Amino acid sequence: MSGSRIVRWLPLCIVVLVGVLSIRLIGPSVPDEIDLLTGPEKSAFHEDGQRYKEYLEGRGVRVNLIETGGSLDNLRALAARDRTQAGFVEAGVETSLGSDESAEGLISLGSLYVEPLWLFVRSDLPIQGLEDLQGHRVVLGLEGSVAAGIAREVLDMSGVADDVTSDPFASLTVRAAADAIIAGDVDAVFTVGAPESEVLQSLLRSDTLKPVSFRRSAAYERRLPYLAAITLPEGTIDLGLNIPDTDLQQLAASVTKDANHSPGTTSVMACLSNVVFSCGLLARAVRKQGA
Numbered sequence: 001m002s003g004s005r006i007v008r009w010l011p012l013c014i015v016v017l018v019g020v021l022s023i024r025l026i027g028p029s030v031p032d033e034i035d036l037l038t039g040p041e042k043s044a045f046h047e048d049g050q051r052y053k054e055y056l057e058g059r060g061v062r063v064n065l066i067e068t069g070g071s072l073d074n075l076r077a078l079a080a081r082d083r084t085q086a087g088f089v090e091a092g093v094e095t096s097l098g099s100d101e102s103a104e105g106l107i108s109l110g111s112l113y114v115e116p117l118w119l120f121v122r123s124d125l126p127i128q129g130l131e132d133l134q135g136h137r138v139v140l141g142l143e144g145s146v147a148a149g150i151a152r153e154v155l156d157m158s159g160v161a162d163d164v165t166s167d168p169f170a171s172l173t174v175r176a177a178a179d180a181i182i183a184g185d186v187d188a189v190f191t192v193g194a195p196e197s198e199v200l201q202s203l204l205r206s207d208t209l210k211p212v213s214f215r216r217s218a219a220y221e222r223r224l225p226y227l228a229a230i231t232l233p234e235g236t237i238d239l240g241l242n243i244p245d246t247d248l249q250q251l252a253a254s255v256t257k258d259a260n261h262s263p264g265t266t267s268v269m270a271c272l273s274n275v276v277f278s279c280g281l282l283a284r285a286v287r288k289q290g291a
């Protein structure tokens with residue numbers, strides 16, 4: 001089994017807490033069909049959605065997986081409340097909503113797991129921390145994404161937000177950003193995601209890149225309460241190849257299941273609450289560190 005396959009379960013696995021009987025006890029109030037907002041193809045959100053789809057369709061609920069740009073798109077669609085929907089949303093994404101937008105009235109079905117903020121830089125550059133990004137070409141994340149929002153905040157707090165070149169790369173998707181830094185077209189990339197995702201695997205296993213540790217993660221956690229400071233121990237991703245080759249101090253955002261108040265949502269909550277993502281190295285790390 002390849003290392004990338006082994007690590008696919010890292011932040012999460014599905015634990016069925018209640019079986020078919022509990023679904024059937026809900027009776028006719030369970031909707032026949034729901035939309036589940038996920039994320040881009042091959043993202044962790046998209047893969048999570050496939051797991052929920054398999055679980056719910058095995059219990060008589062048709063699930064339409066809808067690929068989106070991620071958390072912000074999901075939050076906006078849920079807020080529209082035009083049909084029974086649920087979706088994956090990262091903590092803190094509401095800060096990216098416009099002044100005329102609101103997430104009021106949405107229901108959180110609970111926290112699933114955490115997704116870290118990653119900073120990858122070219123190995124040939126002397127970048128050891130955020131303060132070293134001055135004068136470099138940096139991809140903050142797709143405009144309006146959680147990664148871009150968090151990256152701007154930590155750079156601003158570090159006093160270097162105005163000293164990096166990022167505007168030309170605001171339209172790059174996660175995949176495009178990964179390709180750009182591997183090709184040497186940019187110097188650094190911020191992204192948020194689970195380490196088992198295909199894009200993160202390509203970045204973590206690249207010989208020309210290195211992940212950067214957030215040395216003052218505890219201080220950022222105090223200033224940004226929707227984030228948790230966690231440690232990814234040396235070798236967690238791949239013990240054989242020792243990836244990462246040192247402990248990484250990271251900032252992580254919680255991923256929640258959210259739903260709207262469309263008819264049938266209460267039943268959807270009951271169905272979805274039967275599936276909980278609760279194991280994996282990152283989940284255990286957060287519990288042990290008291291986050």
